[in-house]
Amino acid sequence: MDDWSAVRVAGSLLAAERSRTARTSIQHEWPGLSLDVAYAAQDIALADRRARGETVTGIKLGLTSRAKQKQMGVDEPSVAWLTDAMVLPAGVPVPRERLIHPRAEPEIAFVLGRPLAGPGVTAATALAAVDHAMAAIEIIDSRYSGFKFTLADAVADNNSSGVYVTGSVIRDVANVDFGLEACLLEIDGDIVATATGSAVLGHPAEALAFAANTFGARGITLEAGWVVLTGGMTDAVPVEPGSRVAAHFTTLGSITIAGG
Numbered sequence: 001m002d003d004w005s006a007v008r009v010a011g012s013l014l015a016a017e018r019s020r021t022a023r024t025s026i027q028h029e030w031p032g033l034s035l036d037v038a039y040a041a042q043d044i045a046l047a048d049r050r051a052r053g054e055t056v057t058g059i060k061l062g063l064t065s066r067a068k069q070k071q072m073g074v075d076e077p078s079v080a081w082l083t084d085a086m087v088l089p090a091g092v093p094v095p096r097e098r099l100i101h102p103r104a105e106p107e108i109a110f111v112l113g114r115p116l117a118g119p120g121v122t123a124a125t126a127l128a129a130v131d132h133a134m135a136a137i138e139i140i141d142s143r144y145s146g147f148k149f150t151l152a153d154a155v156a157d158n159n160s161s162g163v164y165v166t167g168s169v170i171r172d173v174a175n176v177d178f179g180l181e182a183c184l185l186e187i188d189g190d191i192v193a194t195a196t197g198s199a200v201l202g203h204p205a206e207a208l209a210f211a212a213n214t215f216g217a218r219g220i221t222l223e224a225g226w227v228v229l230t231g232g233m234t235d236a237v238p239v240e241p242g243s244r245v246a247a248h249f250t251t252l253g254s255i256t257i258a259g260g
């Protein structure tokens, strides 16, 4: 069996991203890919992105809803990094030229008003650190063929990060019941999926607490100003060229993206 390392895992996935060429599961090839090694690979890839001038804008949760866990065959949430290169400004089409096989998922996004560090963070203390909330659509893009991966594979691949767009409606957290916040996902005029915020670990603030505790275990504090994508509420849907994806939320407004 080939001897891999976190550096080699990160290098293989960054190369796949750059060349827009999907590869097969690394964990199947190298069972030594533990969750710890996968997070180490994630951090090595982040250092590479930073060396190329990117800055951290926040973090994202992966696989926090049953819909997503069932779709991907993974039953545990995880966390990953967001950088400014992943920000898609409102009105800009999906940058297909940078992506392999984009899928869209609606999410509730929080912006932190103060730092948050685990362990011991609860949904209540997590929510108290949030400055405001927004709707988001994340365009995920796995570096694995057919989005076929294990949890460790996905973590090593920065949880299929692609690009993300946030909505223009800014809500004070005191004014929204995030468990009841509903979302309709629309493709070319058809509603293809619906969910409420409770789909995300019971409440999106639970996802934020999970993120603070998971990063905290690695000695990382979530910083004020960071965006937190709390995880896809529904199945992720493939984004076809020429299509139009929209997400409509009860109080967080709507976001529309052209498929490119």
Ligand code: OOG
Binding pocket: 060, 061, 062, 063, 064, 065, 068, 072, 105, 138, 140, 142, 147, 154, 159, 160, 230, 231, 232, 236
């Ligand atoms: C893994 C990334 C998941 C989410 O919101 O669940 C993610 C995947 O499904 O490819 O971003």
Ligand code: MG
Binding pocket: 060, 061, 062, 105, 107, 138, 140, 229, 231, 232
């Ligand atoms: Mg997501």
